[in-house]
Amino acid sequence: MISRRHFLSIAAPALALSGYPVHGFTKEPIEGRIIVIKLQGGMDGLLAIPPIGDDNLFKQRKALVASNPLKLNPLFGIHPNFRNFSKMLKSNEASIVHATSFPYTGRSHFEGQNIAQSGLKRPFATNTGWLGRAMDLAKITGKALSLDAPLLIRGAPEFDNFYPANIRNTRSTQTGLLDLIKETHDGDVMMTIDKLSRVSMSGPSRLRARDPLSLATKAGESMRELNGPRVAVLTIPEFDDHASIGSTTGHHPELFSLLDNVFYNLKIALKGQWDNTIVLTTTEFGRTVQENGSAGTDHGYGSVGLLAGGLINKSSVVANWPGLASKDLYENRDLFATIDYRSVCSACIEAAFGLDHDFIIEKVFEDKKIARVYEHIFG
Numbered sequence: 001m002i003s004r005r006h007f008l009s010i011a012a013p014a015l016a017l018s019g020y021p022v023h024g025f026t027k028e029p030i031e032g033r034i035i036v037i038k039l040q041g042g043m044d045g046l047l048a049i050p051p052i053g054d055d056n057l058f059k060q061r062k063a064l065v066a067s068n069p070l071k072l073n074p075l076f077g078i079h080p081n082f083r084n085f086s087k088m089l090k091s092n093e094a095s096i097v098h099a100t101s102f103p104y105t106g107r108s109h110f111e112g113q114n115i116a117q118s119g120l121k122r123p124f125a126t127n128t129g130w131l132g133r134a135m136d137l138a139k140i141t142g143k144a145l146s147l148d149a150p151l152l153i154r155g156a157p158e159f160d161n162f163y164p165a166n167i168r169n170t171r172s173t174q175t176g177l178l179d180l181i182k183e184t185h186d187g188d189v190m191m192t193i194d195k196l197s198r199v200s201m202s203g204p205s206r207l208r209a210r211d212p213l214s215l216a217t218k219a220g221e222s223m224r225e226l227n228g229p230r231v232a233v234l235t236i237p238e239f240d241d242h243a244s245i246g247s248t249t250g251h252h253p254e255l256f257s258l259l260d261n262v263f264y265n266l267k268i269a270l271k272g273q274w275d276n277t278i279v280l281t282t283t284e285f286g287r288t289v290q291e292n293g294s295a296g297t298d299h300g301y302g303s304v305g306l307l308a309g310g311l312i313n314k315s316s317v318v319a320n321w322p323g324l325a326s327k328d329l330y331e332n333r334d335l336f337a338t339i340d341y342r343s344v345c346s347a348c349i350e351a352a353f354g355l356d357h358d359f360i361i362e363k364v365f366e367d368k369k370i371a372r373v374y375e376h377i378f379g
């Protein structure tokens with residue numbers, strides 16, 4: 001059922017097409033917006049959204065649990081650095097999907113990032129992205145905002161990469177070149193780049209991509225305009241914390257604060273268009289359940305997805321929890337992903353573009369077995 005808030009936000013544009021069936025649409029096409037925040041490096045979902053009701057969490061992790069997580073329900077809590085996102089949960093503007101991943105278990109950054117953007121099961125199987133293909137199917141001819149031209153939105157009829165002159169570039173030339181190369185290479189070349197990237201993404205000289213907070217504000221301001229862009233892609237790198245990941249404080253928690261403020265800036269900048277928007281995070285994989293010898297975590301499997309926006313009618317934590325006992329872990333080390341994250345992406349496309357689920361999974365993700373989770377996320 002469409003809530004009154006949702007109905008009022010889509011009624012006007014829907015009237016122009018009233019009475020004209022459009023193939024692949026569940027209802028009249030919606031003027032919704034999708035914003036994807038790419039969390040590069042592999043976010044630790046167990047630190048972000050700890051399953052505090054699972055006793056094995058404290059047996060497995062020991063030091064890698066925040067000292068004062070906010071309790072969401074008997075099973076899950078949320079890291080205290082997600083202050084703004086927690087408020088969105090309380091106001092029914094956010095949802096969480098846990099124990100989830102794209103269909104990839106290989107633990108390579110570049111293969112994982114490629115699959116997270118292509119939406120297919122095999123890395124480097126296509127030169128288009130799931131969001132770009134969805135824009136094509138929804139016949140969205142407006143522009144998509146992105147700092148570069150990521151695989152995620154390739155295939156879209158038109159995109160506009162923006163780089164406001166007043167936003168400081170803190171990205172090293174080395175890191176930028178590696179990011180460009182990884183989009184177009186595979187095989188042995190990719191393995192070499194993977195090793196180089198681990199060096200550039202670690203250590204005290206880590207450099208942050210062009211001010212995600214300012215970019216979030218610029219994206220929101222552009223997307224709230226009449227006939228403004230309906231898609232944007234932002235990136236927060238540096239999640240590859242093999243050492244000194246932190247718990248209550250530290251590097252990963254600092255990134256949580258940054259992500260939390262990106263959500264906030266988007267909401268403020270979008271103004272009334274927030275009611276017509278869904279923001280979702282993606283990451284190439286999760287991290288190991290147990291910490292390593294350097295007080296960090298290594299490449300894993302299952303992680304968590306965070307979603308926010310006015311298109312959500314009722315907040316929820318969606319999970320088919322596999323447990324953290326050693327016998328329940330993937331290859332005895334990783335959180336098992338029980339939800340294909342492409343089902344979450346499909347639900348976002350359905351909510352923002354009005355496309356039918358079966359049409360989405362066949363034409364966008366080329367997999368008819370992806371489950372529909374729309375009601376669980378959007379209420």
